[in-house]
Amino acid sequence: xxxxxxxxxxxxxxxxxxxxxxxxxxxxxxxxxxxxxxxxxxxxxxxxxxxxxxxxxxxxxxxxxxxxxxxxxxxxxxxxxxxxxxxxxxxxxxxxxxxxxxxxxxxxxxxxxxxxxxxxxxxxxxxxxxxxxxxxxxxxxxxxxxxxxxxxxxxxxxxxxxxxxxxxxxxxxxxxxxxxxxxxxxxxxxxxxxxxxxxxxxxxxxxxxxxxxxxxxxxxxxxxxxxxxxxxxxxxxxxxxxxxxxxxxxxxxxxxxxxxxxxxxx
Numbered sequence: 001x002x003x004x005x006x007x008x009x010x011x012x013x014x015x016x017x018x019x020x021x022x023x024x025x026x027x028x029x030x031x032x033x034x035x036x037x038x039x040x041x042x043x044x045x046x047x048x049x050x051x052x053x054x055x056x057x058x059x060x061x062x063x064x065x066x067x068x069x070x071x072x073x074x075x076x077x078x079x080x081x082x083x084x085x086x087x088x089x090x091x092x093x094x095x096x097x098x099x100x101x102x103x104x105x106x107x108x109x110x111x112x113x114x115x116x117x118x119x120x121x122x123x124x125x126x127x128x129x130x131x132x133x134x135x136x137x138x139x140x141x142x143x144x145x146x147x148x149x150x151x152x153x154x155x156x157x158x159x160x161x162x163x164x165x166x167x168x169x170x171x172x173x174x175x176x177x178x179x180x181x182x183x184x185x186x187x188x189x190x191x192x193x194x195x196x197x198x199x200x201x202x203x204x205x206x207x208x209x210x211x212x213x214x215x216x217x218x219x220x221x222x223x224x225x226x227x228x229x230x231x232x233x234x235x236x237x238x239x240x241x242x243x244x245x246x247x248x249x250x251x252x253x254x255x256x257x258x259x260x261x262x263x264x265x266x
Contacts, residue, residue: 001014001062006058007076009064012062013036013055013056016052019051023050023255023256024091027090028094029092029099030057034061034170035060039093042093053087053090057074075101092106094119096119097186103118115201116201117203119240120206120207120218121213143172147171153211156209156234159242196225196226202227204229206230210237215232233250
């Protein structure tokens with residue numbers, strides 16, 4: 001596993017697929033408490049024909065390091081990796097918190113982002129009463145119970161319990177300090193007043209049953225985007241693993257459409 005030292009962190013990443021002939025690289029950014037393997041289905045598909053890059057954010061998966069307090073700092077890590085790999089232009093694909101990171105990068109460096117895909121992500125965190133109570137109780141209950149409850153809620157009803165348990169275990173391996181600090185970072189994240197600046201063609205794809213970041217919040221954000229395609233799938237918050245084939249197909253249609261017709265995914 002290649003690794004890169006960045007500002008007190010050790011980032012583990014994968015850089016796969018052909019370097020020539022497939023278009024600009026695809027960069028996959030995972031969400032809160034997850035890791036780069038959330039994208040296994042998508043990477044297996046796209047790396048056959050084009051360069052694909054994914055990483056474990058600091059403190060997640062096989063990466064080490066903590067201390068970041070903002071989404072901007074996570075975005076800086078992603079950019080540091082891309083600069084190290086000498087990737088100037090790319091397509092950003094971010095899930096949940098990874099979508100927040102993607103929007104942050106695109107706002108700061110629109111010239112580098114060819115297209116963007118936001119998977120179960122929004123421009124500002126908003127909580128219903130149930131989610132607010134869960135987060136308030138996070139300091140009062142055992143950490144693993146908090147993680148288990150949070151991950152259970154992320155999947156649509158009917159998703160296999162054995163698979164959910166595996167994701168709970170993976171998430172619980174993320175250090176508590178990292179999880180809670182980045183919860184604060186997401187809670188402070190707010191680019192709603194700026195998304196109208198994003199001229200980058202964007203696909204917003206969301207799970208209908210997402211109660212972590214409800215679809216109505218994404219639709220409210222989509223209205224402000226000058227160039228957005230919206231796709232709703234019968235799933236929860238964990239689209240990359242709940243409906244991997246559907247998500248991969250939607251991304252493929254969007255990123256391979258001619259430059260003047262990126263809305264082919266709709």
